[in-house]
Amino acid sequence: MKMSQCAIVLSSLLFFINSSSADISIKKCQASESSYIFFDESDSNLVEKLIDYQLHDQLEERENTVIKIFANENADDRNYWLASFQFDDQQKEYLFYQADQNEFIQIDQKQFQTLLPKIVECNRNKLVPIYSENFEAD
Structure with a gap:
């Protein structure tokens, strides 16, 4: 009986470990042909959605958190969004959002560092x- 319980616990643990590391694939971005970066009301609403999802509408925490959100500068190819949140205690959290799937995925720093170059590949800066x-660049 103990062997079967052990097998169940191990298989559950393996499932949890595999599901906690999100496998995210990103399609190659398209560069913007415009010299301007368009950031409209729908983008602004999406940014608020990302921040609210992560910070749960806590205004004081938002005021004390460094928030950086990355996406393709090409407004026609802005499906993938990546956000980093650095809190007062220097703890960092990362969030990936896929707009066409309306899906939020908590990611770790390694995943953030892997995804960021793919998402901003076509950006000028x-x-x-x-x-x-x-953020200092504000």
Whole structure:
């Protein structure tokens, strides 16, 4: 009986470990032909949605958190969004959002570092977020 219980626990643990590391594939971005970066009301609403999802409408925490959100500068190819949140205690959390699936995925720093170059590949300045709060570049 103990062997079967052990097998169940191990299989459950393996399932949890595999499901906690999200496998995310990103299609190659398309560069913007415009010299301007368009950021409209729907983009602004999406940014608020990302921030609210992560910070749960806690205004005080938002005021004290460095928020950086990255997406393709090409408004026609802005399906993937990546956000980093650095809190007062220097803890960092990362969030991936796929607009066409309306799906939020909590990711770790390694996944963030892997996805970021793919998402900003077609941007003119790959280091500057498309949106930020409480960030030195604001």
